[in-house]
Amino acid sequence: MLSFYFQELMRSLPYFLEGAWMTIAVSGLSLLAGTLIGFVCGIIRAGRNKLLRAIIGIWVDLIRGTPFLVQVFIIFFILPSAGIELEAFPAAVIALTNLTASFICEIVASGIIAVPKGQSEAATASGLSNYQQLRYIVLPQAMRTIVPPLVGQYVLLVKDSSVVSAIGVVDITRVGWLTVQRVPEGLMVFGLVGLLYFAICYPLINLSGYLERRMTIVNTKL
Amino acid sequence: MLEAFNFRVILEYMPLYGQCFLATLWMSGLALLGAILVGIVACGMRLGQVRSLSVLAGIFIESIRSTPLLVQLYFFYFGLPTLGIMFPEWVTGVIALTLNSGAYYAEIIRSGIQSIDSGQTEAGIASGMNYFQRMRYIILPQALGMTIRPMLGQAIVLVKDSSLLSLISILELTRAGQLLTSDRFMPAEGFLTTAVFYLILYYMLKWFSSWSEKRLIFREAH
Numbered sequence: 001m002l003s004f005y006f007q008e009l010m011r012s013l014p015y016f017l018e019g020a021w022m023t024i025a026v027s028g029l030s031l032l033a034g035t036l037i038g039f040v041c042g043i044i045r046a047g048r049n050k051l052l053r054a055i056i057g058i059w060v061d062l063i064r065g066t067p068f069l070v071q072v073f074i075i076f077f078i079l080p081s082a083g084i085e086l087e088a089f090p091a092a093v094i095a096l097t098n099l100t101a102s103f104i105c106e107i108v109a110s111g112i113i114a115v116p117k118g119q120s121e122a123a124t125a126s127g128l129s130n131y132q133q134l135r136y137i138v139l140p141q142a143m144r145t146i147v148p149p150l151v152g153q154y155v156l157l158v159k160d161s162s163v164v165s166a167i168g169v170v171d172i173t174r175v176g177w178l179t180v181q182r183v184p185e186g187l188m189v190f191g192l193v194g195l196l197y198f199a200i201c202y203p204l205i206n207l208s209g210y211l212e213r214r215m216t217i218v219n220t221k222l
Numbered sequence: 223m224l225e226a227f228n229f230r231v232i233l234e235y236m237p238l239y240g241q242c243f244l245a246t247l248w249m250s251g252l253a254l255l256g257a258i259l260v261g262i263v264a265c266g267m268r269l270g271q272v273r274s275l276s277v278l279a280g281i282f283i284e285s286i287r288s289t290p291l292l293v294q295l296y297f298f299y300f301g302l303p304t305l306g307i308m309f310p311e312w313v314t315g316v317i318a319l320t321l322n323s324g325a326y327y328a329e330i331i332r333s334g335i336q337s338i339d340s341g342q343t344e345a346g347i348a349s350g351m352n353y354f355q356r357m358r359y360i361i362l363p364q365a366l367g368m369t370i371r372p373m374l375g376q377a378i379v380l381v382k383d384s385s386l387l388s389l390i391s392i393l394e395l396t397r398a399g400q401l402l403t404s405d406r407f408m409p410a411e412g413f414l415t416t417a418v419f420y421l422i423l424y425y426m427l428k429w430f431s432s433w434s435e436k437r438l439i440f441r442e443a444h
Contacts, residue, residue, distance in 0.1 A: 177296065187305070194293050201287075
């Protein structure tokens with residue numbers, strides 16, 4: 001019986017690969033957009049405008065303080081009643097982008113704040129404009145503190161993307177859920193699902209650890 | 223959208239929300255206790271002298287950390303019955319939450335222990351203390367101060383993660399929002415109320431986190 005189910009599972013392997021592709025597409029799009037928005041918000045959050053800083057702070061707290069599943073439901077079910085009709089896929093990308101951006105915003109802001117003040121003072125004294133300071137002095141140094149947790153955040157992004165299966169995005173988790181209705185071997189089916197996520201996440205986790213070690217060495221040399 | 227916001231329905235559903243709020247508190251609390259225990263045991267195995275146990279703990283921690291909680295939840299939910307183990311849904315949910323957070327706690331405790339200078343251990347050995355005495359009187363009291371903040375951070379994550387239990391039809395805060403949505407088709411009222419309850423828990427834990435940090439610094443200064 002077990003080997004019969006195993007064969008059944010192997011026959012649905014193409015669906016799992018399609019699901020993996022969907023997971024990569026959803027997370028990849030959100031990764032790009034989230035990083036971009038996160039950097040912009042993080043730079044503003046570490047900046048001088050108090051009002052903007054407070055607004056971003058409230059946004060970050062709201063996103064951090066509520067479960068991602070609830071955010072997904074709010075975007076998918078409530079936006080339509082405000083007249084914004086969304087398919088599951090764009091709703092998922094918006095929700096994940098929003099989540100990732102809020103976390104990256106905090107990472108970037110704390111990275112920028114960690115750069116000693118003397119650096120930007122020296123840059124002002126050398127006559128660099130605000131943009132030049134950021135571009136040539138502050139950000140390159142801040143990147144050392146930003147990059148390792150940034151990669152860690154990408155791992156979280158891939159894992160959190162499993163939640164969007166709840167609104168019907170056919171990612172790896174959803175394929176597993178659909179398959180288990182037909183092949184009632186939960187351990188086997190979700191073992192395979194877990195393996196696919198593992199294949200995506202484990203290299204990223206190691207990359208994060210590697211970068212962290214490398215960046216610390218660079219820091220101590222200074 | 224907001225002009226049609228129906229507070230009367232929310233009031234009508236308040237008893238359900240209260241019950242679900244308690245369910246979320248109770249299940250997260252139980253999982254939190256279990257997770258800290260699992261974390262201590264897994265960390266002890268990982269750092270211990272027995273190689274096979276260390277490898278086993280390593281596999282457990284890495285496989286939990288590189289797969290999404292939702293997949294682990296489904297793994298137990300669909301998998302345990304095929305092994306002939308029948309639990310009520312909420313037990314399965316708490317087990318999945320416990321094991322998931324347990325792996326993260328193991329890592330938090332490990333980094334706390336490893337941040338203690340090895341000279342401390344050596345001094346303990348020189349004073350004739352055995353492994354447990356060193357842990358109890360030298361390493362752990364110092365490591366606890368380092369880990370209290372990430373531990374509370376993980377507690378916040380755990381409370382939010384408990385929302386996923388609604389996907390295996392356990393009655394908790396997110397499920398209350400789903401019920402209101404499906405009964406009355408009022409997603410805005412349902413999920414925004416749910417979000418407010420989670421925010422209350424979030425701000426309480428966040429406040430406790432900064433309070434405990436101040437207390438610990440205060441103690442160290444003396």
